[in-house]
Amino acid sequence: MRPWVELDVAQVPGDGGVLRLMQRGDEFSIMAGAIELMGSRLSGSEEALALLTCQKLAGRAKPHLLIGGLGMGFTLRAALASLGPGATVTLAELVPAVVAWARGPLAHIHGDSLDDPRVTVFEGDVAKLINPVRERYDAILLDVDNGPEGLMRRANDDLYDSYGLREAHAALKPGGVLSVWSSAPHPAFARRLQHAGFAVEETRPRARGAKGARHVVWLATRSR
Numbered sequence: 001m002r003p004w005v006e007l008d009v010a011q012v013p014g015d016g017g018v019l020r021l022m023q024r025g026d027e028f029s030i031m032a033g034a035i036e037l038m039g040s041r042l043s044g045s046e047e048a049l050a051l052l053t054c055q056k057l058a059g060r061a062k063p064h065l066l067i068g069g070l071g072m073g074f075t076l077r078a079a080l081a082s083l084g085p086g087a088t089v090t091l092a093e094l095v096p097a098v099v100a101w102a103r104g105p106l107a108h109i110h111g112d113s114l115d116d117p118r119v120t121v122f123e124g125d126v127a128k129l130i131n132p133v134r135e136r137y138d139a140i141l142l143d144v145d146n147g148p149e150g151l152m153r154r155a156n157d158d159l160y161d162s163y164g165l166r167e168a169h170a171a172l173k174p175g176g177v178l179s180v181w182s183s184a185p186h187p188a189f190a191r192r193l194q195h196a197g198f199a200v201e202e203t204r205p206r207a208r209g210a211k212g213a214r215h216v217v218w219l220a221t222r223s224r
Contacts, residue, residue, distance in 0.1 A: 004024045006099065006104055008021045010097030012095055017033070019031070019095060021059070021187070023105070027040055030071065034131050038072050043074040043208070045215035046181065047077075048205035049078075049179055050082065052179065052203060053177055053219065055082075056139070057139060060138055061086055062072065062087060063087050063088070064089075065079060065089045066129055066141070067079065070098050072109055073110040075141060076114075080113055080185050083118070091114075091119055092122045092129055093121070093122075094125055099123060102114060127159055131171075137171055138176050138177070139178070140171065140178050142179070143181040147160075147180065149167060160192075161178070161192070165196035169198065172222045174210070174222060176222045178221075179218065181215065185216050196220075197223060200219070201220075202218055203216070204216060
């Protein structure tokens with residue numbers, strides 16, 4: 001088996017450690033230490049995050065989606081494929097190098113998604129696009145860190161605590177959807193969503209094909 005080759009490293013702002021972009025043959029991985037955060041062959045659950053959300057938005061002529069976390073772009077591309085020409089997508093990515101990788105060594109994976117006229121890229125903390133606003137977004141999709149049990153950056157926990165969920169609730173339009181990806185179940189987080197005023201569905205999409213590991217996607221609809 002071919003060894004992994006390190007292509008680049010990037011510091012995560014806010015003492016969040018280091019990301020490594022790795023390649024083995026035609027396979028790519030973004031890793032934190034020895035832990036793979038995302039891989040080019042594991043797209044299923046990230047695509048499901050977008051597809052399930054867009055199904056909830058059916059009938060909205062010009063939805064505005066906020067996506068937190070670029071990764072390898074699977075969520076963004078699936079959303080763009082599901083949305084009409086009147087949609088708006090704001091993509092927030094904390095680590096500038098991840099955006100640079102998307103335009104460089106991973107360009108063949110991302111395609112032209114970042115240059116889609118519906119997309120605006122914000123290099124910074126997605127929380128800065130949530131906390132100040134009220135009833136702006138039809139959907140907020142969070143694929144940040146490893147889900148509610150974060151690995152990289154303590155500040156990411158603020159997105160998933162009770163205060164962060166109330167802020168996301170307020171930033172959504174009535175009937176809007178907060179969709180959250182996680183590598184594993186988290187019953188306490190599901191309860192926090194309900195306490196924040198969301199009607200919650202929990203799904204378990206596979207990471208790859210019919211036999212891949214199951215991840216978790218919560219679809220939380222603003223119910224009041």
